[in-house]
Amino acid sequence: MPLPKREDIYTYEDYLNWPNNQRIELINGQIYLMTPPSTVHQRISREIFTSFAVYLRGKQCEVFSAPFGVRFPSGNEKSDKEIKTVVEPDIVVVCDKSKLDDEGCKGAPDLIVEITSPSTASRDKIEKFNLYEKHGVKEYWIVEPDDKVVSVFILQENSRYGRPDVYTVGNKIKVSIFEDLEIDLKDVFAY
Numbered sequence: 001m002p003l004p005k006r007e008d009i010y011t012y013e014d015y016l017n018w019p020n021n022q023r024i025e026l027i028n029g030q031i032y033l034m035t036p037p038s039t040v041h042q043r044i045s046r047e048i049f050t051s052f053a054v055y056l057r058g059k060q061c062e063v064f065s066a067p068f069g070v071r072f073p074s075g076n077e078k079s080d081k082e083i084k085t086v087v088e089p090d091i092v093v094v095c096d097k098s099k100l101d102d103e104g105c106k107g108a109p110d111l112i113v114e115i116t117s118p119s120t121a122s123r124d125k126i127e128k129f130n131l132y133e134k135h136g137v138k139e140y141w142i143v144e145p146d147d148k149v150v151s152v153f154i155l156q157e158n159s160r161y162g163r164p165d166v167y168t169v170g171n172k173i174k175v176s177i178f179e180d181l182e183i184d185l186k187d188v189f190a191y
Contacts, residue, residue: 069104
């Protein structure tokens with residue numbers, strides 16, 4: 001949930017100075033508190049992350065899991081400290097190593113996975129969907145644990161996400177950014 005809006009906006013500098021015992025995301029200058037993930041959430045995250053990690057071993061791209069900051073500059077900041085959007089997706093795949101630094105990723109990762117919870121579902125499906133599309137994330141997965149459904153959005157030539165491919169238990173997701181990676185959802189949803 002967002003904190004009450006304040007007249008001025010929060011920046012990456014505020015984000016860096018937030019108390020360590022509270023995880024937050026910063027979207028367009030507004031702070032959202034993050035709740036601790038459930039056990040089911042962590043199991044799903046572990047299975048998806050492991051599939052990517054094993055596949056990417058020794059390859060150019062890297063996979064990261066939360067907490068891992070992704071900064072989306074608007075382009076008019078004088079320094080990183082002025083960036084107004086920093087999110088912590090559940091899983092991130094980055095193929096352009098120039099986007100990586102000690103603080104995470106600056107710019108669009110190639111793939112993002114968000115695992116919804118009751119408190120984040122609408123933000124994942126609306127605000128983050130629009131954010132990731134705007135910044136050019138090539139592939140965006142929304143995982144819904146309660147329904148055991150994964151919606152995969154692929155960025156089209158018009159820089160918009162097309163209709164999602166929807167998968168459930170018994171399906172394998174063909175990862176579009178890699179030629180030969182499939183993730184079996186029977187393993188992901190085996191809880």
